[in-house]
Amino acid sequence: MNPECKTYSGTIKRPTEIADNLAAVEEKIAAAASDTGRDPSSISLISVSKSHPASAASGALAAGHRVFGENRVQETEGKWPSLRAAYPDANVHLIGPLQTNKTADAVALFDAIQTVDREKLARNLAEEMARQDRHPDLFIQVNTGEEPQKAGVLPLDADAFIAKCRVELDLPVVGLMCIPPVDENPALHFALLAEMAARNGLDRLSMGMSADYETAVRLGATEVRVGTAIFGTRPQRS
């Protein structure tokens, strides 16, 4: 099946536009980093190519970019094998919810899984990683806004869950991830996540999207996940 399906309704950017957007975002990340005395090279820009056709990711790859975010296992299975064949050093993060029945596929496909948020999933990941002898970096997703419809471990349960993943299950947890509520000041959520990571001795913080990645960098983000500002608006899912 062609991932660049004929019903695609998003804006399709030209490769030069994608390259320009990437450069502009990198520049803003560097400025926000130096505002707070951080080394810009300590921040990784994850370009979120979800819902866009393979040609969008390919434009970014051609511009030298290597780190991507996708939110669906199935879409990634359709889109990335050929891109990876052309760019073996591409690095693809899962940033969307992971169903336990897709754990094996996710371990095989992704270089990092950012949405670990419950024990059943953590246990399945441990089993699959052992079985496949593949060890993608894991981030624990925290539902900092305690939104009922949103994935992520609740802030009060986070420390215990992080410990369970690392100590009991020996999972390669590298950091925390959050998606703040759309109608709240993201800075409060970023600060909360940073504090939580610090007290658990975790180095990496995945936070900040197109609207707020500079704020996230000022508050310690080590990975920002930016889609729209690079690839344009996404097509609506039908």
Ligand SMILES: *Cc1c(COP(=O)(O)O)cnc(C)c1O
């Ligand atoms: C879609 C998505 C993004 C990118 O959002 P933009 O606003 O387009 O930059 C970042 N993080 C997650 C988890 C997403 O699902």
